[in-house]
Amino acid sequence: MESTVTYEGDLNLKATELRLGLPGTDESEREKPMVPVAVRNNKRPLTGSTDESKSASCASDARDGDRETRPAAKEQVVGWPPIRSYRKNSFQPKKTEADPAGIYVKVSMDGAPYLRKIDLKLYKGYSELLKALEDMFKFTIGEYSEREGYNGSEYAPTYEDKDGDWMLVGDVPWDMFISSCKRMRIMKGSEARGLGSCA
Amino acid sequence: MLMAHSFPEEVLEHVFSFIRSEKDRNAISLVCKSWYEIERWCRHRLFIGNCYAVSPRITIRRFPELRSVSLKGKPHFADFNLVPQGWGGNVYPWVAAMAQAYPWLEELRLKRMVVTDDTLELISRSFKNFKVLVLSSCEGFTTDGLAAIAANCRNLRELDLRESEVDDPSGNWLSHFPESCTSLVSLSFACLEGEVSFSALERLVGRCTNLKTLRLNQAVPLDKLPNLLRRAPQLVDLGTGVYSAEVRPELYSKLAGAFLGCKELKSLSGFWEVLPAYLPAIYPVCAGLTSLNLSYATIQGPDLIKLVSQCQSLQRLWVLDYIEDNGLDTLAASCKDLQELRVFPSDPYSAEPNVSLTEQGLVSVSEGCPKLQSVLYFCRQMSNAALLTIARNRPNMTRFRLCIIEPQAPDYLTLQPLDAGFGAIVEHCNNLRRLSLSGLLTDRVFEYIGTHGKKLEMLSLAFAGDGDLGLHNVLSGCKSLRKLEIRDCPFGDKALLANALKLETMRSLWMSSCSVSFGACKLLGQKMQRLNVEVIDERGPPDSRPDNCSVERLYVYRSVAGPRLDKPNFVWTMDEDFALKLS
Numbered sequence: 001m002e003s004t005v006t007y008e009g010d011l012n013l014k015a016t017e018l019r020l021g022l023p024g025t026d027e028s029e030r031e032k033p034m035v036p037v038a039v040r041n042n043k044r045p046l047t048g049s050t051d052e053s054k055s056a057s058c059a060s061d062a063r064d065g066d067r068e069t070r071p072a073a074k075e076q077v078v079g080w081p082p083i084r085s086y087r088k089n090s091f092q093p094k095k096t097e098a099d100p101a102g103i104y105v106k107v108s109m110d111g112a113p114y115l116r117k118i119d120l121k122l123y124k125g126y127s128e129l130l131k132a133l134e135d136m137f138k139f140t141i142g143e144y145s146e147r148e149g150y151n152g153s154e155y156a157p158t159y160e161d162k163d164g165d166w167m168l169v170g171d172v173p174w175d176m177f178i179s180s181c182k183r184m185r186i187m188k189g190s191e192a193r194g195l196g197s198c199a
Numbered sequence: 200m201l202m203a204h205s206f207p208e209e210v211l212e213h214v215f216s217f218i219r220s221e222k223d224r225n226a227i228s229l230v231c232k233s234w235y236e237i238e239r240w241c242r243h244r245l246f247i248g249n250c251y252a253v254s255p256r257i258t259i260r261r262f263p264e265l266r267s268v269s270l271k272g273k274p275h276f277a278d279f280n281l282v283p284q285g286w287g288g289n290v291y292p293w294v295a296a297m298a299q300a301y302p303w304l305e306e307l308r309l310k311r312m313v314v315t316d317d318t319l320e321l322i323s324r325s326f327k328n329f330k331v332l333v334l335s336s337c338e339g340f341t342t343d344g345l346a347a348i349a350a351n352c353r354n355l356r357e358l359d360l361r362e363s364e365v366d367d368p369s370g371n372w373l374s375h376f377p378e379s380c381t382s383l384v385s386l387s388f389a390c391l392e393g394e395v396s397f398s399a400l401e402r403l404v405g406r407c408t409n410l411k412t413l414r415l416n417q418a419v420p421l422d423k424l425p426n427l428l429r430r431a432p433q434l435v436d437l438g439t440g441v442y443s444a445e446v447r448p449e450l451y452s453k454l455a456g457a458f459l460g461c462k463e464l465k466s467l468s469g470f471w472e473v474l475p476a477y478l479p480a481i482y483p484v485c486a487g488l489t490s491l492n493l494s495y496a497t498i499q500g501p502d503l504i505k506l507v508s509q510c511q512s513l514q515r516l517w518v519l520d521y522i523e524d525n526g527l528d529t530l531a532a533s534c535k536d537l538q539e540l541r542v543f544p545s546d547p548y549s550a551e552p553n554v555s556l557t558e559q560g561l562v563s564v565s566e567g568c569p570k571l572q573s574v575l576y577f578c579r580q581m582s583n584a585a586l587l588t589i590a591r592n593r594p595n596m597t598r599f600r601l602c603i604i605e606p607q608a609p610d611y612l613t614l615q616p617l618d619a620g621f622g623a624i625v626e627h628c629n630n631l632r633r634l635s636l637s638g639l640l641t642d643r644v645f646e647y648i649g650t651h652g653k654k655l656e657m658l659s660l661a662f663a664g665d666g667d668l669g670l671h672n673v674l675s676g677c678k679s680l681r682k683l684e685i686r687d688c689p690f691g692d693k694a695l696l697a698n699a700l701k702l703e704t705m706r707s708l709w710m711s712s713c714s715v716s717f718g719a720c721k722l723l724g725q726k727m728q729r730l731n732v733e734v735i736d737e738r739g740p741p742d743s744r745p746d747n748c749s750v751e752r753l754y755v756y757r758s759v760a761g762p763r764l765d766k767p768n769f770v771w772t773m774d775e776d777f778a779l780k781l782s
Contacts, residue, residue, distance in 0.1 A: 079279030079686070080661065081547045081577060081604050082635075086362060086390065087494070 105159075105181055109137045110188040120178045126170050133157060137186060144170045159184045212241045221246055240264060247271070248706050250288060250312065251731065254760040255296035266305045267331075268297065272312035274709045274754060275659075276684050278336065281711055281752070283737060285767045289313040289339075291321075292765075298325035306331035313337070319344030323351035330382075331357040338364040342393065346372035349380075357385040359412075367393030374399040383407040387414035389438050389469065394418040405430040414438030417471045422450055428457035437461070439469035442496070446476050455480040468492035468517075475502045485509035489536075492517040494543050500526050500554075508533045514570075515539040520556040520577065527560030531567025539573040540564055547577065547604055558585040565592040573598040580611040581638055586620025590627035599624055600635035606662040606687075609639040616640055622647030625655070632679075635659040645669035649676025657682040667694040674698035684709040691749075692719035699727050707756035711735075715753050718746035723755070724773025731758045732773040733766075741771060 102119030116136055123129040130141050142152030149168055150156045157169040159181045169177070169184070215238055218224055228238040244267040247253060258265075272288025290312045297304055304326045314337045322329065329352045334340075342365060348358065349372055373395040376383075383403070388395070395418065404410060410431050415424075419440030428434070444450060454477065458464075464484045473496045488510045493503065494517040503522045507513070513534040520542055522530070530537065542560070546553045558581045565571060565588070572595050581603050590596075610617055617638040625631060625648050632654055636644065640663035648655070649672035656679050664670070671694035673683065683705065691714035702708055702723075717734065720741070724732035734741050735752035762772035 077606065079276070079281045080606060081544065081602050082279045082659075082661075083543070083547060083577075084278050084362065085280065086364075087543060 103178055103181075105183045107133065107136070107184040107186065109139075109186040110191075112137065118184075120181065125174050126177075130157065130169075133184075133186065139186070146171070154188055156187045157184060158187055208237050211237050215241055219244075243267060244306075245269070249756050249758075250290070250293065251760060251763050252706070252756060252758045255293050257759060259296060259300040263300070265297075265301055266303060267308075268293075268301075268304065268306070269308040269310075270312060271310045274684065274707060275311075275682070276686065276709055276711065277311055281686060283735065283767075283769060286735065286770065287313075287763065287765055287767070289315075289765065291315060291318045294318050294321050294325075298322075302326065303328055305329060308333040308335070309337055310335040311337065313339040314344070315339050316341055316344035316347070320347040323347040326352075328354055330354055333357065333359040333361070334363045335359075336362045341366040341368055342372040342391070343368065346375040349373065349375040350377065353377075353380070354382050355380065356382055357412075358383070359385060359387040360390050361387060363390050365391055367391055371396060373403065376403050378402075378406075381406050381408065384409050385412035385436075386410065387412060387438065389414045389416050391416045392418065397423050401426055401430060407431075408433070410434065412436040415440040415469060417441055420444065421454070421477065425450075425453040425457040428461055432460045433463055434461055435463050436466040436490075437464060437468070438492075439467070439471075441472050442470045442477060443472040443474035444477070446474070451477060451480060455483070459483045462487075464488065466490035466492075470496040473498045473502075478502060478506060481506075482509055486511060488513055490515040494519055494541065497521065497545065504529045510534060511536075513537055517541040517543070519543050519545045520554050521545055522560070523555045524557055524560040524563070525555075527556075528563045528567075531563040535568060536570060537564070537568040538570050540568075540571065541575040542577060543575075544577040544604060552579045558582055561585070562588050562592075565589040570595070572596055575600045575602075577602045577604060579604050580608070581617060581620070582610045582612045583615065583617055583620035583623075584610075584612065586617065587623040590620075590623040594627045594629065596624070596628040597630050598633040599628065599631060600633065600659070601637055602635065603637040606637070607639045608637075616643070618644040618647065622651075625651040630654055633657045636663055637661060641665050642669040642672070645672040649673055652677045652680075654679050656680060658684070660685045660688055662687045664688045664690060667691050670694035671697060674701045680704075681706045683707075685711070685713060687712045689714055692716050695719060696722060699723055699730075702730055702755055703727065703757050705757070707754065709752070709754050711752040713753075714749050716747045717741045717744065717750055720750055720753060720773045721746070728774075729757055729759065731756055731762055734771045734773060735769060736771075737769045 102121040104117050104119050106115050106117055108115045118132065118136070120129070123132065126144070134140055139155050140153055141155055141157060142150040144150055150170075158166050159169055159177070160183050161167050161180045162182065166185070172180075211234065215224075215227060218227060221244070224238060224242060228235045239261050240263065242262050243265060245258070245262060245265050246269040247258070248271050250270045250272050270290065270293060272290070273282055273286060276282060277286070288311060290309055294307075298321055302325065305328055307322065307329075308331070314334060319340055322332070324347075332348060332352075332355070340363075345358075345360075345365070348355065376399070380403070384407075386403075395416075397419070400419075401423075404413065404427050411434060413427070413431060413434055414436070415427075415438055417440055421439075421441055421444040424439060428437075458480050461484060465488060467481065467484070467488060467490070470493055475498055478498070485506065486509060489512055491507075491510060491513060493506075496519065499521050500523045503518065504526050507516070507522075507526065508529050511533055514536050515538060516530065516534070518541070522542065527542075530540075542556065556578055558578060561574070561576050561578070562585050571593055574596065575598075578601075581601065609615060610620070618641055621634075621636055621640070621644050625634070631652065634648070634652070634655055634657070636659070642665045645664060645668070648658070652658075652673075655677045658673065658677070658680065660683075666689055669688070670685075670690035673680070674694060675698060680701075685708075688710075690710065695715060696719055720732055720734050723730070733754040733756075734750045735754060736750050738744070738751065741748075741750060762774050766772065
């Protein structure tokens with residue numbers, strides 16, 4: 001486009017009597033702004049260049065940069081994408097029947113230095129789940145009975161349900177359990193025994 | 200030649216009363232001094248697009264007989280959390296002044312303003328004939344304030360809380376409408392979180408026989424809906440509550456029967472938590488619907504398609520991207536009257552697309568819907584070719600907002616910037632008034648916009664451009680520009696200062712995370728007396744940093760009221776005093 005691009009040297013600053021900045025300030029290359037641009041992967045140099053080849057290479061830099069370090073989630077950028085906050089609250093990714101994503105819950109064990117995460121969808125029932133927990137944390141759970149909970153072990157597997165209550169694992173049907181379990185905790189010691197045994 | 204003053208004032212006043220549009224009224228007032236005087240005494244409605252552009256005192260002095268006032272506060276980007284909390288926009292000074300000056304005020308419409316319970320209480324007690332309260336995207340009040348409005352406004356016709364943020368401590372506000380209140384025509388409280396008293400609601404709906412608009416909130420369960428509908432079969436605009444319940448045949452048939460009775464229904468919204476099994480209940484009203492808002496409905500493509508294909512009269516559709524490309528194909532084939540389409544993302548923060556919605560869907564609709572003129576579209580890929588097709592298909596487009604979710608995403612086919620595509624949009628759509636850009640964009644797109652965007656009034660930019668030339672092209676080329684909002688673009692001092700005069704012809708300019716220096720802001724504020732140049736910076740006083748340091752945010756707006764007096768401690772107005780203090 002020939003006609004329009006003559007502005008670079010001719011912004012009519014004199015006509016408007018406006019000058020940039022203070023004496024001694026260099027007008028030509030603007031420094032990178034001190035304000036961090038709030039985009040994680042914004043590789044475009046924030047200079048006043050209008051050279052087309054430079055923009056094209058900037059664009060390719062940006063793309064390559066993006067490919068290497070693209071974040072898994074986009075929440076770093078404030079206000080982007082431009083969606084009102086009341087809309088964000090209604091995002092509940094719809095889990096359909098055939099949803100391949102798992103139901104990951106945190107599992108803590110009393111005395112363990114860090115937590116683990118397991119996918120409840122991998123297990124068909126309580127016995128598989130409990131076996132996996134035993135393997136993961138190297139302990140043994142006792143036999144489950146409705147009357148006495150987990151007998152024969154210091155440990156009791158518990159979970160926090162949707163209401164925020166801590167429940168003993170095994171009391172409700174499996175499907176109900178995996179849909180209401182928010183996280184798990186393997187309790188140890190007298191606390192555990194108190195939960196399992198009838199008062 | 201007729202002299203203006205040869206007509207008695209009463210005649211002129213009578214003639215003026217037929218002129219309703221604000222623009223025309225403003226034009227009349229400029230003809231001569233006597234017309235200015237006559238006009239100002241008989242102006243009853245006023246729209247103030249920026250509450251800081253003028254003061255209550257000046258407004259009241261010029262227009263002593265207002266009955267309807269509309270005010271807007273925060274800049275648009277406040278919707279996306281780019282304006283820090285506490286920036287301003289408190290309506291109380293306006294209400295306090297109007298309580299004295301306009302005891303017969305009937306209507307107040309506020310957008311993006313801070314409204315406190317005290318303000319609502321004052322409104323409810325000060326204006327004896329108060330009829331219409333619309334609080335759009337407002338905040339700062341609770342349901343206690345609403346209770347005051349309900350209790351004290353005897354002739355209330357319209358209470359609309361669209362998209363406001365309201366604290367809901369008690370939930371009993373609705374019961375404050377006296378039994379004698381029968382005047383309601385429109386009641387919208389979809390944004391409230393808490394429960395309302397269902398029996399109070401039913402009685403209220405039952406006795407307000409002129410009720411045309413009822414928009415419920417999520418706390419109203421589906422089994423309450425049939426009774427409400429039976430009491431208000433004259434409804435034109437319904438927002439459902441939750442649209443889901445256990446599958447119960449008798450609830451379904453009650454619901455279906457109730458909808459069947461609503462022969463005037465033109466607009467449907469709400470639909471939180473939809474259970475598809477209950478959707479067929481609304482099929483009887485679909486053919487007459489002109490507006491459908493399913494943007495909270497997490498129903499999948501097939502159900503959406505079944506629904507939409509029955510709405511042949513649809514003019515406006517808001518929907519989540521679950522509709523996917525093939526749903527939009529159906530829309531294009533079924534809804535030939537469609538004027539406005541908004542497609543919102545269901546999962547904007549995941550890296551991978553969760554639905555099959557691409558540029559193709561929008562292309563289809565642009566092909567199939569000859570009246571399409573307003574678009575808001577969130578998607579993950581776009582091409583110049585698609586934009587060109589859309590532009591050619593729909594030269595009647597007036598509002599075009601495209602949000603490609605990944606910032607600076609290029610044309611996915613050619614990997615080029617999307618300059619040519621958006622260029623085609625502005626070139627072909629001669630009546631384009633509003634445009635939002637996204638994707639990879641260089642200064643070239645702004646050349647196109649400056650050249651062709653002559654009717655463009657509002658432009659939103661993010662992560663675009665290479666340098667000042669881009670901004671300069673927009674400011675110097677877009678003759679009709681009123682609002683320009685920019686975030687994260689490498690625009691700086693040169694273009695801003697070179698186009699300072701242009702800023703006085705606009706309502707406002709917003710620039711955040713750009714390259715505008717503090718020194719330039721000072722200069723602008725110093726030279727342009729009729730602009731308020733606000734530096735909004737949460738890092739502390741801008742003069743504690745060098746002059747060439749960029750400001751976090753800049754908000755420039757024309758004003759006859761001078762610098763505002765209610766600034767929080769992170770906002771500075773660059774005026775003559777400020778510049779002098781520091782030099």
